[in-house]
Amino acid sequence: MAGDAAPTGVEATGSKRRVRADAQRNIDSLLEAAKAVFATSGVDAPAKEIADLAGVGVGTLYRHFPQRSDLVKAVFQREVDACADAAPALSAAHEPGVALAKWLHRYTEFVATKRGLATALHSGDPAFDALPGYFMQRLGPTLGSLLEAAIASGEIRADISPKDLLYAVANLCMPVSDDGPAYSQRMVALLVDGLRHSAERQQS
Known part of the structure; x- marks a missing residue:
């Protein structure tokens, strides 16, 4: 019967695209949920907590991220990419x-x-071995271009490398105060002021 005919090529393609779009939305929701849960409950938080926040079933979580390390890596890479793309x-x-x-x-x-x-990432799990390289590959050139422009304009001292600055900020973000991220932002603001002040002294 006509109603039982197989979908045309266009209809079939459209169906596949809808499935892929749905799957991508699920992945995006899971990664956003995992980021939030990891920040409050740690990376060992129950899978159900992440799936519930994402609005999907636990089976969907495991279908896209069979191992916990797969999810941790995906969240890390997504956040690195977002930082670089800004x-x-x-x-x-x-x-x-x-x-x-x-x-x-x-x-x-x-x-x-x-x-x-x-x-x-520092647990020694070999699943995470490639992530430090990914971190530098994405953020090193990004910060390098920003630094070069600021140095060329005379706003920042010239004797600092992207790697130096990435690690300096990371060290300033070590938990040493109950103020949390707000404390880290103040320390990094002082670092940037120091870079600018040094540039002014070099020009004088």
């Missing part, structure tokens, strides 16, 4: 020194609120 818009909207300071603020938020991820 740089072009900041550069287009602000003077080089301001763009650098705002990006470092964004990077500080990433580092200061991802302590649960950091614990997992």
Whole structure:
């Protein structure tokens, strides 16, 4: 019967696209939920807590992320990518020194609120071995371009490398106060002020 005919090529393709779009929405929801749960309950939080927050079943979580390490890696990479991708818009909207300071603020938020991820990444699990390289591959060039522009404009001292600054901020985000991320932001703001003050002294 006509009503039982197989879908045409266009209909079949459209169906596949809808399935892929639904799957991507589930993945995005799971990653956002995992980021929130990891920040409050740690990376060993129950899978159901993550799935419930994402609005999906636990089976959907395991279908996309069979191992807990798969989910941790995906959350980490997504956050690194978001941090790296923020740089072009900041550069287009602000003077080089301001763009650098705002990006470092964004990077500080990433580092200061991802302590649960950091614990997992330093656990010795070989599943995470490639992530430090991914971190530098994405954020090193991003910060490098911001630094070069700020140095060329005379707003930032010239004797600091992207790697130095990435690790300096990470060290300033170590938990030493009950103020949490707010404390880290204040310390990084002092660091940026120091870079600017040194540039002014070098020019005088």
